[in-house]
Amino acid sequence: MARLPGGLAVWRGRRLLGGPAEPSPPVLPAVDAGNHAALHSLVLDALKFADVPLPHSIHLGGTATVRTTGGVLVIGLPLAWGLSADQLRILLTHELALPASRHPDLVRELLNERLRSPATEKAAVRRARLLAATETLLAEAERVRDAAAVTAAGGGLSAVEDAALALLKAAAIEGAFAAFAAAPLASGTLSAFATGSLPTAGPIRAEDLHAGWRLRLERWGAPAWDVAALHGELAARHPGLAEELRAPAAGPLVALAPDAVALDELGPAAGRALAAEALSAAEGPWVRLADLPVEAYLPDVERRARQYVEAVHEVLGRTPDGRDELAGTLLRRPVDVERARRGLPAGGEDDAATPPWMGAALLAVVVEYALLRQGWRREHPLLPRRLVGPDGSDVLDLNELVRSDPAGLRAHLG
Numbered sequence: 001m002a003r004l005p006g007g008l009a010v011w012r013g014r015r016l017l018g019g020p021a022e023p024s025p026p027v028l029p030a031v032d033a034g035n036h037a038a039l040h041s042l043v044l045d046a047l048k049f050a051d052v053p054l055p056h057s058i059h060l061g062g063t064a065t066v067r068t069t070g071g072v073l074v075i076g077l078p079l080a081w082g083l084s085a086d087q088l089r090i091l092l093t094h095e096l097a098l099p100a101s102r103h104p105d106l107v108r109e110l111l112n113e114r115l116r117s118p119a120t121e122k123a124a125v126r127r128a129r130l131l132a133a134t135e136t137l138l139a140e141a142e143r144v145r146d147a148a149a150v151t152a153a154g155g156g157l158s159a160v161e162d163a164a165l166a167l168l169k170a171a172a173i174e175g176a177f178a179a180f181a182a183a184p185l186a187s188g189t190l191s192a193f194a195t196g197s198l199p200t201a202g203p204i205r206a207e208d209l210h211a212g213w214r215l216r217l218e219r220w221g222a223p224a225w226d227v228a229a230l231h232g233e234l235a236a237r238h239p240g241l242a243e244e245l246r247a248p249a250a251g252p253l254v255a256l257a258p259d260a261v262a263l264d265e266l267g268p269a270a271g272r273a274l275a276a277e278a279l280s281a282a283e284g285p286w287v288r289l290a291d292l293p294v295e296a297y298l299p300d301v302e303r304r305a306r307q308y309v310e311a312v313h314e315v316l317g318r319t320p321d322g323r324d325e326l327a328g329t330l331l332r333r334p335v336d337v338e339r340a341r342r343g344l345p346a347g348g349e350d351d352a353a354t355p356p357w358m359g360a361a362l363l364a365v366v367v368e369y370a371l372l373r374q375g376w377r378r379e380h381p382l383l384p385r386r387l388v389g390p391d392g393s394d395v396l397d398l399n400e401l402v403r404s405d406p407a408g409l410r411a412h413l414g
Helices: 010-017 037-050 077-082 085-096 104-115 121-133 135-152 157-182 209-219 228-237 239-246 268-278 298-316 323-332 334-341 358-373 398-404 406-412
Strands: 057-061 066-069 072-076 386-388 395-397
Touching: 010 104, 010 121, 037 057, 037 072, 037 085, 037 135, 057 077, 057 268, 066 085, 066 104, 072 077, 072 085, 077 085, 077 157, 077 209, 085 135, 085 157, 104 121, 104 135, 121 135, 135 157, 135 239, 157 209, 157 228, 157 239, 209 268, 228 239, 298 323, 298 334, 298 358, 323 334, 323 358, 323 406, 334 358, 358 386, 358 398, 358 406, 386 398, 395 398, 398 406
Parallel strands: 057 072
Antiparallel strands: 066 072, 386 395
């Protein structure tokens, strides 16, 4: 009886897959010798390390994943930006490699099926059976993939660390970008979009989603996202790299890599295709994040500002005596204010451990709301607290005041 790596019978593997394979992806930017040539060359290197044949076609994708389905390799643009060329080669090698088998397409489809979310209750039952039956196949595949990744990193002890870091960064980028794309300002789910300046029926789609992601990383850094659980999850999935995956990484995991692979310029059509794949909304008008009006982000700023003002009331036990006392309480007692905002009891924090910028950061939220109400706007909707004046001539960076002149924030409360 023919069997797959891990011992699963071939006939049962085919039966577990059930229906036809996932359809081909939508039209995405092609990667070949004439388009994104440096990335194409990197893929060719990874194919050699993975010891697998050339896919039918290679494309850039909108999500932060690498996947091969039906002979089509799709490489997420956020990964190409966030990983160094060496790290991307390691990741591609890992995702392309398979354990030796006379049925490689079946092996890959079974592994892909483990990643798909069931659409119906019947599909969920079938997927549960598939997950249980392919545990040994997955373990064997991960063992082979981890070894291939280490080889692609150059071999030796340092290569194990390099391979682990590449996998860790890729997983962090995937999670952070997914959270960014699902956020209201990117996905168009914010109720404030029905303002008269934007369509009132249905969701919208941001055609400059990836440009916004890149700008956010360049100017502000990655959105807040908890990566602590990743260390344990990845260590369990990759036993051969577990020690290295549990080790804390030096520097941010989600950032633009200065030594990333070079890509050709992407035009508006490519941007829309990539955004369409990353966003959950299948239909709806296209808009540009850069063109969103103040009304698109004002409700969230107002909500946060009101929370801090109400927390100051709670800390003082009364309404503050004017803006000076409001600002002074935020600057001097930020831990108390933050605990009150979260509904926690007073005390229990070491004031000596309070970051020196914390109070100014809280005050900057309130100041931004006050200025937005006075006709200011963000320089870009994705860049909080960097504001442009009503006439467009003044630029005020509240973040710089947080760092250099916290007391100077008071003057902008009005």
